[in-house]
């Protein structure tokens with residue numbers, strides 16, 4: 001067998017996770033192949049090229065910390081960088097660390113089957129290539145499997161269609177067109193103001209009104225960047241032990257324990273910060289107590305009423321179906337103001353659902369609409385979608401998708417019982433989407449690299465969580481989630497946006513710092529909760 005056919009590790013995906021995992025495994029001396037469905041690096045920042053696509057964690061925090069040289073040489077230009085800027089950064093990383101030669105682009109991994117006798121994975125791609133590898137690291141992304149709305153007849157529509165997460169590389173203009181945007185989650189909220197500026201007429205179809213805070217985006221001054229660069233080591237250390245991956249003092253006061261005027265002033269100060277956690281981080285009980293939550297929600301609704309001229313439109317835009325913070329919070333630049341434009345209309349799909357697409361547009365229960373372009377801002381099959389799309393089979397031909405039928409089961413969100421030597425970066429039941437994901441990605445990647453180094457140093461050929469450790473972790477994550485208001489919302493955090501998907505609160509809510517400590521303790525204890533198989537011995541039954 002040639003080295004090309006057999007490697008130490010296969011990494012699936014070349015976004016923030018895959019690039020850094022490759023870097024770390026190469027440092028360990030492992031032969032590694034990366035397969036990436038796109039024709040370039042970047043993952044999220046490669047695919048999501050829609051107008052307005054932007055990061056909503058501040059650039060100086062949403063970046064790698066593993067290389068002090070990289071930190072010093074890269075200059076972020078805005079508080080919240082645009083998609084092209086983050087993509088430039090990731091291309092720079094790939095080139096600077098000479099990662100590209102190890103990556104096979106435009107190639108999708110379709111299956112990964114564990115061979116218990118050979119103690120390795122057989123990985124197959126849609127280009128017909130097969131590779132065997134001792135380790136497989138799924139860096140497939142928590143938000144990388146886009147979904148369309150479940151409405152019949154999409155193929156009938158004769159105009160242009162675009163999905164925000166599959167935007168082409170060529171510039172897309174909407175000048176003079178009648179355009180529909182379906183979906184008002186984070187991507188919809190980012191793109192609607194820009195499409196409205198171009199389109200002759202824009203109709204926004206909203207199923208769920210979402211809470212959004214003005215981003216207050218601005219260019220970064222040289223002094224601010226220099227100041228951050230000089231304090232990176234301390235900042236990064238604080239990120240790693242923080243709750244969300246962004247250093248911040250956690251609130252201790254309860255919303256209803258302070259006088260109303262003080263509460264409002266606290267919300268005003270939070271609002272002015274322009275962060276996704278602007279309001280939910282004002283008081284300690286917002287995500288736990290419905291009455292406390294309602295004070296923050298009503299503050300946000302009042303802000304919408306203050307901006308939107310038409311009171312009926314303002315009410316339609318005011319979220320009432322879920323507690324604030326329990327769906328992915330959004331940041332915007334001029335979102336609510338957009339609905340004051342004469343060329344922008346809002347349709348409430350809870351009142352008048354879409355029945356079908358037509359040749360010329362779509363039909364709701366109330367009216368027929370003609371469009372030249374339809375934009376789907378309909379999100380993702382989050383956290384499990386990209387993993388379940390691959391035919392992953394572990395010991396005894398166990399299929400991961402079957403194992404996860406009633407919801408994902410993982411140990412620490414990073415490994416699965418029955419699937420030796422398989423790791424999932426920011427997998428389900430880890431902090432993942434509830435955190436600054438670059439911090440969580442670095443932590444997972446480093447943990448995996450250290451685990452592999454440990455195995456090599458001690459002569460182990462396979463590692464796999466025990467069913468007991470996995471069951472305890474699944475229960476722990478569910479119990480933590482149940483303390484919060486998150487499970488009450490129909491959101492992609494709970495799988496509710498995908499018909500038939502098990503309703504499980506998918507991320508771990510214990511905080512980035514606590515989670516890191518748990519993972520470190522597991523490793524320091526000789527990989528507690530895992531079974532390690534010495535090379536040459538049969539795998540555990």
Ligand SMILES: Cc1cc2nc3c(=O)[nH]c(=O)nc-3n(C[C@H](O)[C@H](O)[C@H](O)COP(=O)(O)OP(=O)(O)OC[C@H]3O[C@@H](n4cnc5c(N)ncnc54)[C@H](O)[C@@H]3O)c2cc1C
Nearest residue numbers: 013015016017037043044055056057108109140141144437
């Ligand atoms: C529009 C948008 C904005 C976001 N903003 C933020 C933010 O502000 N802050 C934050 O913390 N997070 C944000 N996120 C989350 C973001 O996904 C992560 O921060 C991070 O980019 C994830 O990196 P990743 O490498 O883990 O996954 P991804 O970037 O999703 O990369 C996964 C890669 O795997 C590839 N892949 C998947 N399956 C296969 C397969 N079978 N074969 C081959 N290749 C495959 C995909 O093509 C993709 O390129 C945002 C997400 C979106 C969609």
